[in-house]
Amino acid sequence: MEIEAAKYLAAGIAIGLGAIGPGIGEGIAASKALEAIGRNPEASGKITPLMFVSMAITESTAIYALVISLIILFG
Amino acid sequence: MGLNISLAPEVLFHIGSFTVTNTYFWFFCLWLFLVVGAIIFKSRIKLMPGKFQNLVEMAISGAYDFTESIIGPGKKAERAFPLVATMFFFILISNLLAYIPGQAAITINTSGGIVPLFRSIVADYGFVFMMTISVVILIQIIAIATSGPFAYIGKFINLRSPLKAFLGIMDLIGEIAKIVSLSFRLFGNIFAGEVLAAVMLFLAPFFVPLPFMFLGLLTAVVQAFVFSVLTLVFISMASEVSPEKATA
Numbered sequence: 001m002e003i004e005a006a007k008y009l010a011a012g013i014a015i016g017l018g019a020i021g022p023g024i025g026e027g028i029a030a031s032k033a034l035e036a037i038g039r040n041p042e043a044s045g046k047i048t049p050l051m052f053v054s055m056a057i058t059e060s061t062a063i064y065a066l067v068i069s070l071i072i073l074f075g
Numbered sequence: 076m077g078l079n080i081s082l083a084p085e086v087l088f089h090i091g092s093f094t095v096t097n098t099y100f101w102f103f104c105l106w107l108f109l110v111v112g113a114i115i116f117k118s119r120i121k122l123m124p125g126k127f128q129n130l131v132e133m134a135i136s137g138a139y140d141f142t143e144s145i146i147g148p149g150k151k152a153e154r155a156f157p158l159v160a161t162m163f164f165f166i167l168i169s170n171l172l173a174y175i176p177g178q179a180a181i182t183i184n185t186s187g188g189i190v191p192l193f194r195s196i197v198a199d200y201g202f203v204f205m206m207t208i209s210v211v212i213l214i215q216i217i218a219i220a221t222s223g224p225f226a227y228i229g230k231f232i233n234l235r236s237p238l239k240a241f242l243g244i245m246d247l248i249g250e251i252a253k254i255v256s257l258s259f260r261l262f263g264n265i266f267a268g269e270v271l272a273a274v275m276l277f278l279a280p281f282f283v284p285l286p287f288m289f290l291g292l293l294t295a296v297v298q299a300f301v302f303s304v305l306t307l308v309f310i311s312m313a314s315e316v317s318p319e320k321a322t323a
């Protein structure tokens with residue numbers, strides 16, 4: 001395989017696999033937060049920022065994969 | 076593809092041996108704007124606020140209330156608020172600058188070829204890295220100040236049992252991972268947004284990029300929020316006295 005083709009493949013595989021876990025995780029975080037807001041709508045002001053922060057932390061592995069694939073493509 | 080995307084910011088010109096890149100140029104412009112704006116605003120503060128002053132006061136007091144709700148009221152919030160709020164507003168404004176219509180079309184001719192004059196400041200890893208490093212160093216200083224130098228070192232090097240030694244090493248790795256995750260999160264999101272917008276503009280110039288730009292707008296606000304809130308959470312974690320010391 002040529003090195004250029006391998007680079008594109010590697011970038012695609014890296015971000016594709018890396019996005020699976022955070023996708024599931026963020027879905028769980030959002031669903032639980034919405035459930036909590038549905039049970040107790042007054043607490044939505046407190047729940048929403050915490051949800052964003054925890055989603056951002058969940059997202060980190062996807063970001064690592066993204067950075068790796070960006071470096072492979074453009075670095 | 077006809078796209079030219081580079082991880083490093085484009086060089087505009089040199090002053091002596093100092094390289095001025097387009098992100099640095101915009102950083103300087105924004106810094107000047109904020110500082111001069113703050114001085115002018117401060118000189119015009121009135122007891123009976125006008126419309127603009129009302130708006131600013133609302134934003135600042137809302138941010139302060141939010142800071143208090145995370146780190147707890149009192150002196151801690153007063154000390155942490157200026158740093159965190161400055162970071163939030165700076166990142167927010169620098170992210171939103173990318174949505175001024177038409178700025179991407181302005182290019183200038185340099186010795187290194189034609190380069191765009193504008194680039195989102197946060198899409199320069201150097202800037203994000205320096206900001207993160209200063210945050211992490213600040214967190215270490217706060218941790219040393221609250222728990223004392225020996226307790227701080229004892230958290231990482233602990234030879235009382237193999238499990239504790241292992242956990243100490245994990246703590247050390249966690250501190251280093253903070254730098255990587257905090258900086259790459261902000262940089263990766265904004266840079267990926269720029270790349271996505273560029274690719275979409277390249278594929279279909281009209282209407283198709285709009286939802287992606289809206290997503291980018293959302294990211295711009297949320298990432299500014301997340302970066303400053305995570306800084307705040309780290310500061311509040313570092314400034315809490317550990318339970319071992321509290322009982323001892």
